[in-house]
Amino acid sequence: MYLYLIRHGIAEDVASTMPAENEVSHQSEIDRDELRSLTKVGRKKIAQVADRLTKLDMTFDLIVTSPLVRAHQTAEILIDKQLSSQLEVSADLKPIGNLPAWLMWWQARTIDRPISTLAIVGHEPNFSQWAELFVFGKVVDRFMLKKGGIIGLKFADDRLAIGTAQLMCLMPPKYLGDGKN
């Protein structure tokens, strides 16, 4: 089984979705963070990455995304570019999510419905740490995953087991885009 961990693209600052100073708001900082959208540049770069993957004939059986706006918008661009026809949302892919919880969800999701190539769209520092857990069985904080970057893992069978993956690729978006930073 192949798993691609894709970090969302460049998003607005938290500040731009914050209420004005004299405005009363019961939104917590976490709620506001969840509403941040991709910037115009962020959308463009994700579209370039998606175009490159399309050119390489890559497709995913399924894309699962964090429900946060910036992640969902990133996943939608991948769907628009026909990298997959299936999009699902998993709350365990939120920035506060953890790998064991998501794996439990995934296990339930895939009973009798095996998936051989999965892409998940989410956040840092989760995704680089999850990749390290899949590869080494522990977090070492050594993988650098930029916004719009992709980590590709290969598992021996159709089970996403911790400490069993091979690292196929870790790609900063600039290598997949148009050659501009």
Add this chain to the structure above:
Amino acid sequence: MYLYLIRHGIAEDVASTMPAENEVSHQSEIDRDELRSLTKVGRKKIAQVADRLTKLDMTFDLIVTSPLVRAHQTAEILIDKQLSSQLEVSADLKPIGNLPAWLMWWQARTIDRPISTLAIVGHEPNFSQWAELFVFGKVVDRFMLKKGGIIGLKFADDRLAIGTAQLMCLMPPKYLGDGKN
């Protein structure tokens, strides 16, 4: 300091450089292996990778290559594409080389001549294992480095110390080429 480990391109089979059956030869298998050249496809793919790196404005202060023909030819293509103006050969980058020996050579080489971006051209399984040593301090055999693939490491200072690097990228050549496998 940045270190890029680049695996040589696709090379001829050992067989194609072997003496005919009725020919007397004192060449060992290792000697014959050292003479293997890049194939036409191998040259083309390395040139595509080099073109992509050039487009990304990448340059190396120095390229150090294994003396084996397929590695040296790979390094020459990178030089031809102006990714560096300096090429050196290190016998410690041979397939039988080991990281501590090469690091000793490198330390001597760089006394009073610091290098901030270095590319080394060599072989598997050495290079993926060396990258793992730089990142984790031990070999786990989990990094997949294809022919023409690149691993990019970032060190905290200008010293190549084992167990201290961050993994910036691990790129199979197909993502850097023309989109064909």
